[in-house]
Amino acid sequence: MTATEKARLLKLGQVAKNLYYKHWFSFAESGGSDGINMDLAARTFCPDANRLLIVGELLGKDGKEFVTGAQGIMAQYMMFRPNLAKLCQETAADKAECYRNPQGFTPAEIAYAYEHMTKRSRISNSMANKSPGEVANDDLTIWLHDDLMGIPPPAGEEEKQSCTYCGLKSNKERVMMACGRCKAALYCDRLCQKLDWKCKAGPYCDKKCKEKHAEKEHKAVCAKKANEKKEAGTEAV
16 A cells, blocks of 8 residues: 555555544534434444444544454444444445455446446435435445545546545535635534534645745745845845
């Protein structure tokens, strides 16, 4: 595995953790005094654990934190749902193997399967008519194709935008919002923006704003030096 691919997988793992945090906060806020609906949470968090297991498996020792995170999710939310936990682990192992040995499927076969699996979520059915778990499964299918395998979208379909924080893809009902400060970060909802701003590593837009500020300073210094040289040349004449 190249250093570039390793860095890409590490980023996918971090974004997968962010998506789990987003789902957890969403359930916590909506549950109120009644608490989290454990059955619904388990079905929603299963795709999150799946992502973490896949990336952790592929990264080996460098992906230990992702595997540990997935195991924590399964231990907390799937303790009394062993069949769901088993399915999650088996699916992750299968997808990791597909990543390692993609020659078993032609690009046309993968594209056809992807189009078939996601047709309902992207064209026929509204997200509003689906449970959080069903939406999460649809998003996992898209993640496997677009992000993990890096396969271009089917012919005639535009490449989707990704949320800076959780990595979810845009669709007709999930429209990305640009950050008002840096205009570079894109968020699928207010919760992702809120969580990104509270991120210990610092929000994405803070980094972009610093980069823009540094670029402006660099251009100003270059312009000043150019003017000084010009003035010096004029005085010499």
